[in-house]
Amino acid sequence: MNIFENYLKSILEKISYHYKELGINKIENYKGINLEKPPPNFDCDISSNVVLVLAKQNKCKPITLGNNIKKILEKNIKDFKNIEIAGPGFLNISLKNEALTSIINDILKKNQKFGSQNENKNYNIEFVSANPTGPMHVGHCRGAIFGDTLSNLLKFNGNKVTKEYYINDYGGQITNFLKSVYLRIREIKYNEKFPNDKSLYPGEYIIEIADSIQKKRKSEFKNFDDEYEFLHKEALNLSMKMIKSDLSMLGISHDNFVSEKSVVESKTLDKAINLLKKTNYVDEGYLDPPKGEEIKNWKKTKRLLFKSTLFGDDSNRALQKNDGTWTYFANDIAYHFNKVSRNYDKLINVLGADHTGYIKRIESAVKALSQNKTELECKVCQLVKLFKNGKPFEMSKRAGDFISVNDLLSEVNKDSIRFMMLNRSNDVELDFDFEKVKEKTKDNPVYYVQYAFARINSITRAVNKSLNDDIILTEDTFSPNDYEVKILRKIFEWPKIIESASVKLEPHKIPFYLYELSTLFHSYWSKGNEDSKFRLIDNGKVKKEDSLAFIYLVAIVIKNGMNILGVSLPEKM
Numbered sequence: 001m002n003i004f005e006n007y008l009k010s011i012l013e014k015i016s017y018h019y020k021e022l023g024i025n026k027i028e029n030y031k032g033i034n035l036e037k038p039p040p041n042f043d044c045d046i047s048s049n050v051v052l053v054l055a056k057q058n059k060c061k062p063i064t065l066g067n068n069i070k071k072i073l074e075k076n077i078k079d080f081k082n083i084e085i086a087g088p089g090f091l092n093i094s095l096k097n098e099a100l101t102s103i104i105n106d107i108l109k110k111n112q113k114f115g116s117q118n119e120n121k122n123y124n125i126e127f128v129s130a131n132p133t134g135p136m137h138v139g140h141c142r143g144a145i146f147g148d149t150l151s152n153l154l155k156f157n158g159n160k161v162t163k164e165y166y167i168n169d170y171g172g173q174i175t176n177f178l179k180s181v182y183l184r185i186r187e188i189k190y191n192e193k194f195p196n197d198k199s200l201y202p203g204e205y206i207i208e209i210a211d212s213i214q215k216k217r218k219s220e221f222k223n224f225d226d227e228y229e230f231l232h233k234e235a236l237n238l239s240m241k242m243i244k245s246d247l248s249m250l251g252i253s254h255d256n257f258v259s260e261k262s263v264v265e266s267k268t269l270d271k272a273i274n275l276l277k278k279t280n281y282v283d284e285g286y287l288d289p290p291k292g293e294e295i296k297n298w299k300k301t302k303r304l305l306f307k308s309t310l311f312g313d314d315s316n317r318a319l320q321k322n323d324g325t326w327t328y329f330a331n332d333i334a335y336h337f338n339k340v341s342r343n344y345d346k347l348i349n350v351l352g353a354d355h356t357g358y359i360k361r362i363e364s365a366v367k368a369l370s371q372n373k374t375e376l377e378c379k380v381c382q383l384v385k386l387f388k389n390g391k392p393f394e395m396s397k398r399a400g401d402f403i404s405v406n407d408l409l410s411e412v413n414k415d416s417i418r419f420m421m422l423n424r425s426n427d428v429e430l431d432f433d434f435e436k437v438k439e440k441t442k443d444n445p446v447y448y449v450q451y452a453f454a455r456i457n458s459i460t461r462a463v464n465k466s467l468n469d470d471i472i473l474t475e476d477t478f479s480p481n482d483y484e485v486k487i488l489r490k491i492f493e494w495p496k497i498i499e500s501a502s503v504k505l506e507p508h509k510i511p512f513y514l515y516e517l518s519t520l521f522h523s524y525w526s527k528g529n530e531d532s533k534f535r536l537i538d539n540g541k542v543k544k545e546d547s548l549a550f551i552y553l554v555a556i557v558i559k560n561g562m563n564i565l566g567v568s569l570p571e572k573m
Contacts, residue, residue: 052089
């Protein structure tokens with residue numbers, strides 16, 4: 001139940017019906033009119049700017065129009081106990097106890113569905129898609145958690161979501177990876193020194209892969225080219241097992257794994273190019289030299305170009321290299337043609353910070369391939385900086401030149417990593433301090449939210465209740481104190497948080513909200529310790545029947561929110 005949406009609809013219906021009586025024009029457009037949580041300095045349940053907007057549209061005094069609207073609403077909406085006109089034209093509305101108890105009971109009944117929007121769309125979310133050349137690093141970790149949580153959020157709202165991993169198993173980086181494995185095999189078998197070559201992969205995990213392969217295959221490994229296909233299959237299989245293991249430790253799995261090599265070899269690119277030719281989105285032409293490249297070093301070659309400028313890109317994009325072979329972008333077009341052909345309502349790509357400049361061209365390609373029928377939205381996850389004891393966290397020898405997920409998990413648990421990776425908007429850099437996420441204080445948000453849930457469970461155990469028990473609140477027993485009112489008003493916000501996070505693809509709104517809700521609950525708990533009048537239980541019994549309903553509300557929202565985040569909720573701490 002979204003009370004803001006429901007009551008705004010009722011308010012606008014009554015105003016529209018009585019517009020002549022109010023002396024205003026018939027409302028043709030409701031744009032800019034909203035119903036929201038009231039500012040902190042107002043003691044009411046909901047607040048609307050409807051008077052402000054309509055007074056401006058009709059060039060009349062807000063106070064006069066406000067008083068007239070107040071009379072209409074008091075007469076026609078039975079749920080409203082009190083309406084006050086504040087400031088330049090805000091309606092501050094308090095709800096009757098009867099309405100509040102009905103809302104609370106509805107939330108308790110909905111339980112795990114509370115906040116869900118029932119959108120019923122079909123999404124494809126591609127995330128991680130790290131080169132299968134070794135274990136996941138911390139940059140991939142943030143994108144992985146973001147993509148997984150976004151998937152959970154959209155599923156919570158009743159959507160179908162396909163979580164996809166695009167395996168970049170084609171191209172120069174794969175050749176260098178396989179060459180690294182091959183040379184490590186030679187090192188193991190023949191004691192040959194591994195070359196000091198920056199194009200090769202130095203991590204100790206390469207030795208583990210090499211050792212596993214040479215034990216499996218009875219071969220002299222005398223020629224790299226002869227072993228290429230075997231190494232491609234075996235080494236990439238082992239590397240992907242490593243990546244899947246890393247993802248699993250973070251509580252992440254994918255529905256689809258799509259190989260770039262398989263896309264290339266399936267001739268999907270030919271089909272995509274033919275479609276773009278038919279629609280006149282590709283043509284042969286010349287490119288200007290890249291910025292910073294000396295003209296004398298630039299070879300002006302006629303090649304196939306994608307007309308991405310037709311879609312707002314700053315230049316057309318090459319589909320062929322100087323030698324006529326396909327570019328990485330061309331292969332990516334083939335992959336997205338594959339995705340478009342699967343008829344999703346929306347495609348979402350979660351990208352690393354180094355892919356920002358790539359977004360416009362691939363969004364343009366999807367528009368061209370789908371004839372503007374399929375939307376692609378790219379979300380960029382910025383860098384993560386790790387700190388330990390106030391100093392940058394050192395890289396591991398096993399990974400080589402980066403910090404791996406294993407390094408992260410050796411310091412803190414999965415729950416802390418997931419929550420803290422989501423505690424900032426994806427488009428800003430994130431500082432991750434190991435010491436802070438280990439603290440058992442208010443300054444550690446994941447602990448604070450989990451502790452709120454554990455405290456609620458301690459209450460239910462004390463009174464021999466379970467969070468699975470059905471509770472029905474009656475108007476007769478409903479008499480909330482100031483702390484419960486604050487909690488209730490915060491609970492009202494939950495559906496709006498979910499809606500906003502889903503529409504804007506911003507799951508970080510959820511941990512922010514859960515921390516605020518948990519803070520209110522802990523204040524409520526602490527007040528009971530200070531003043532017996534606010535104590536929740538006494539001698540194994542609930543002091544006030546409606547108090548149990550409030551803590552159930554908090555538990556429902558925390559549980560729903562943490563399930564979306566993929567963070568566990570211990571019953572004891």
